[in-house]
Amino acid sequence: MHEHKERLRALELIQAPDLREGIRSWEPSGPRVEPRRGRVGVILLALAIAGASIVFAVRAFRGTEHPPRPATTIQNGKIAFAALSGGYWQIFSVEPSGSEPSQLTTLATDQLHPAWSPDGNRIAFSAQNAEGRMEVDVMDADGSDVVQLTEGASGWSYLPAWSPDASRIVFVSNQDGNDEIYVMEADGSNQVRLTHQPGEDLSPAWSPDGTRIAFQSNRGGNNEIIVMNPDGTGVTNLTDASASGEFDPAWSPDGTKIAFASDRDGNPEIYVMNADGSDVTRLTDDPGHDWNPAWAPDGSRIAFESDRDGAIALYTMGIDGTNPVRLIDTEADACCPAWQPMLVSEAAPTPTLSPRVTATIPVGSFPRDIAVGAGAIWVSVNDFTEGEPETHSLVRIDPVTNEIVATIPVGTASNLAVGSDAVWTIDSFDKPQDTVVRIDPATNEVVGTIPVGPYAFDVAVDASSVWVTRDIEGSGQSGEVIRIDPATNEVVARIPVEGRIRDVVVGEGGVWVVDSTSTLTRGSSLIHIDPEANELVATIPGLAGLNVTTGGGLVWMHGWLSTIDPSVGTGSGDRPLVLRVDPATDQFVGDPIPMSFFRPFAVWEGCVWFVGEESAVSHLNTTTLEVDHSVDVAPVAQDSTVHAALDTSTGTIWVANYQNTVTRVDLK
Amino acid sequence: MDPLTRSALLRPWKGEGRDAVARMETDDELDRLYREHGERLWRAVFAFCGDREVASDAVAEAFAQCLRRGAAVRDPGRWIWRAAFRIAAGELKDQRRRQAVSVRGEDLYEIPEAALQILEGLSRLSPRQRAAMILHDHVGYSAKEAAAILGSSAATVRVHLSHGRRRLRTLLEVDDA
Secondary structure, three states: OHHHHHHHHHHHHOOOOOOHHHHHOOOOOOOOOOOOOOOOOOOOOOOOOOOOOOEEEOOOOOOOOOOOOOEEEEEEEEEEEEEEEOOEEEEEEEOOOOOOOEEOOOOOOOEEEEEEOOOOOEEEEEEEOOOOOEEEEEEEOOOOOOEEOOOOOOOOEEEEEEOOOOOEEEEEEOOOOOOEEEEEEOOOOOOEEOOOOOOOEEEEEEOOOOOOEEEEEOOOOOOEEEEEOOOOOOOEEOOOOOOOOEEEEEEOOOOOEEEEEEOOOOOOEEEEEEOOOOOOEEOOOOOOOEEEEEEOOOOOEEEEEEOOOOOOEEEEEEOOOOOOEEOOOOOOOEEEEEEEEEEEEOOOOOOOOOOEEEEEEEOOOEEEEEEEEOOEEEEEEEEOOOOOOOEEEEEEEEOOOOEEEEEEEOOOEEEEEEEOOEEEEEEOOOOOOOEEEEEEOOOOEEEEEEEOOOOEEEEEEOOOOEEEEEEHHHOOOEEEEEEEEOOOOEEEEEEEEEOOEEEEEEEOOEEEEEEOOOOOOOOOEEEEEEOOOOEEEEEEEOEEEEEEEEEOOEEEEEEEHHHHOHHHOOOOOOOEEEEEEEOOOOEEEEEEEEOOOOEEEEEEOOEEEEEOHHHEEEEEEOOOOOEEEEEEOOOOOOOOOOEEEEEOOOOEEEEEEOOOEEEEEEOO | OOHHHHHHHOOOOOOOHHHHHHHHHHHHHHHHHHHHHHHHHHHHHHHHHOOHHHHHHHHHHHHHHHHHHHHHOOOHHHHHHHHHHHHHHHHHHHOOOOOOOOOOHHHHHHOOHHHHHHHHHHHOOOHHHHHHHHHHHHHOOOHHHHHHHHOOOHHHHHHHHHHHHHHHHHHHHHHHO
16 A cells, blocks of 8 residues: 555655745635535435324335335334445444444445435445446345446446335436436336536435435535435525535434534534524534434434544434434444334334343352353352462352352362253362362262363263363363263263363254464364264364354354455454354354354353353344343453353353352343 | 733734734744645645646635634644645636646646656546545545545545555556556
8 A cells, every 4th residue: 555655755846836925915715615525425214204203104115016014113223334344345234322233245345325225124325346436236234135226337326315115216426427316216227317517416315205305516616405306306405605515414204304514613513404494503513523414213313423533433412412422432434324214013022031130149259160050050169369278169059049058169160061960060270180070969069070181171061971171281282072971970082182172062963162272363263073973073263262152053153254254364354253153064154243252151042142242241133143132240351251151941141250249130 | 922922912002903913923823834734735736736826826725714714713724725625626627627637738847757757647537536645645644634625535535545546556557668
C-alpha cells in the first residue's frame, strides 16, 4: 500500500504560491462554499404502517398477488451495517443490545449499504463485482441466497431501498453518466430512471405509505433533501439551506418525520424535521461527524454512525437525541446502519427460557472445576490461603437446599467428571505418579485410586469408560489419552497423541481432546479419537481457547477464521469464530459464527450453552444461530477460568467462579 | 498575544479601535492557519483540478470565508480543506471538465517531470478517485478524515481509493513501458 504514497510524493516537488496577501484583500463570494458531494449511505427500511400504530396488517410481500397476512406487531430486530473486515467492507448484523455481530458477507470485494426488506427477511445491498463496479444484490437475513439484481455494462448501481410493499427497489445508478435515482421490480427487472438532473441524486428512501421517495441531491449547487412521487413527478425541496449540505434522509416508521444529516453548524449532525420540511430540530451536538440516521422499526430510537470516539462507529439514541449508546465496541470502522423490522405474530409463544441467577453459594476458597450428577453438584476446591498449607477437597452441594452437605478431602482434587455411578477427579500437581480418584456418591468416600503417570490433566466419563488426558513429561510436546474401565478401575488403553494435551470431552460417538499447543500462533487443534478402535482418527486445526462441547449431532468449538479460510492468514485479519464439526467427517459444517469469546459446556434444548465475554452465561440457538440470552454471573477477566455445568434434569446451570462461589442459574 | 498587550489593545480608543484589533487577530490567525495548511492544501487542490488558477482561487476563497466566519467555525483546518475542495470541484463542473481534467499548458513549465507524470495519471482517474487518493495517499488524511472533507463516507472513500490506486498503477506502468 505504501507504493501509492511513494508515487504521490512527487507532488511535493510542485511549488505552491503564497496566497496570504491575496486572501487579506479577498472578497469572499459566500454561497460558493457548498458541499460538493453528498453522503451516500443510509437506507431506510420503509414500512407499511398505518398511522403511528406499530400494529398493522401486512399487506403483501413480494408482489401484490399474495393473500393478506394476519395482524402483526412490528418489533425492532437486528441492525445491519457494513464494517471493514479483512481489508474489505462486509455486511454484518448485530442485536441492538450490542451482542457479538454476525458477519453476513465474506467476499473479497466491498459490500455496503444494507437495506432490510419490509418483512425483515431479506437484505438488499451494494455489492462490488469483480470489475470493481457496484451492483445491487439481495440476500437472506443470514447472508445466504445472494442474488444479483442489477447488471450494468458500465457505471455503478448502489444504495438500494425497498418500497413498503416490497414489490420494488429504488436505487442510485450512474450508468447514464451521473448519479440518478432509478426504480426496478424487486427481482431486478423493469428498471426505470426517475431523475434527469446534472447533479448527483443519492440516498433514496421510500416513504412508509409508499407515496413519496426522499433523496439527497446537489442539483441546486449544494446538497438538499428532496422528495418526489415514485414516478419521478412532483419534485419538492424539503430543505433549502444555501450555506450547508443536507444528506441521508430517513423516514420515521409512521411517515410523519424525516431524520437527516446536515453540516449547517459546521460539522455533520443528525437533525429531524416534519415530512413537509418544517420544524427542523437538531438531535446531536458533538465535535464528531454524525451521519446516516436509521429509525428503529418501532420508532423508539435512531441508529446513526459517528466518529465522536475515534473510529467511525454505530450508535443509537432516543428520537429526541438523548441517551446515545455505542452499539459495538470495535476498532474497525463501521457504517450505514439499517434496522431490521421484525414481524411478530400476536399469538407468538413467549420464550420458554428465562435464565436468571437464583443462588450464590460460598465454597470457602477457589473452585477449580464443577460437575453435575448423582443427585448433587460436585466442586473441587483448592485453598491457597497464605501462610497455611495448601488444601484440596471435593465439595458436595445439594441442589434442593443449595447447601454444602459434604466436604471430602481428596489429595489435590482438580478436574472432575461424574458418571458410571462415581465421581472422578485427578489427584495431580508435581507428583511422580498422578492418580485418578474414584468417589462413591452414596457414601462420599474415596473408593479407588488409579495410577496413570505424571502430568495427568482432565477426565471425562461415558457409559463404559473413563478417559484421562496426560502430558508426557510435562513437555507440551506429546501426551496420551488413557482409557480406564470403571468396572475394574484398570487402565485398558493408552493412545499416544501429539501436542500440549489438555481438556477431554466425550460425545457424538467420539472422544475429543484439546491440543493447546499455542492459541497465539493458531497452532492449537482438536483431536478426534475413535473409542471403538482406541485410535486417533483426525486432528482438526485452528482451535481457539480450550473448550469444546458435543451435542445436536455436532462438536462445537471456538476456532480462527484462518482455519476455514487459509487466505485470511493468521495475521490481524484473523478472527475467532464458533465452528461446528461433523463428527462423521471431521469437516466443518454450516456457516461460522463470529464470536470473540466462546467456552461451550453443554448442548441442551436446541441451544449451545457457553461462558461468554465477561463470564456471562449465554446460549446460542442451534437453529437460528442467535445468542438469545445471557446472564452475568461473575464479572471477571476474560482469560480467567470459569467452569460451568448444566443439570439437564432440572434445567439448571452451576457456575464455579473466581469469587470463591458457585452460582446457580435457573433456566426455566 | 500576551494578555497585557491584548487588554491594552482592547481599550475603547475610538471608532476604528475594535476593527484594528479584529484585523490584527485575523492576520495572526491567517498566518497561523496558512503556515499549517496553505501550501499543502494548494498542492492538493492543484493535483485535484490541474489548474493553477482554479487552485489558487479555491484556496483563497476557502481561507477568506473561514476567517470571515471566525469562531463559528469549530475546526478551521478541516473547514478550509472541505471548502477548498468543494469550490474547486464546483469550478471544474462549471468548466465541464470534471471527467477529463488535464494539466493546463501554461502550468507545465515549472513542474518537475516526476510530478507531471503523477498529475497526468491522476487526471485520468474519476474526480472522486483522484480526490480520495490525493487526500489519503498524498496528504495523509485517514479515510474518515478524507470522507469528512469530501462530504462522503469513509466506506465510499475506501472504494474510490482501491479503484483509483489500481487504475493509477496501470496507467503509470503503461506509460513506463
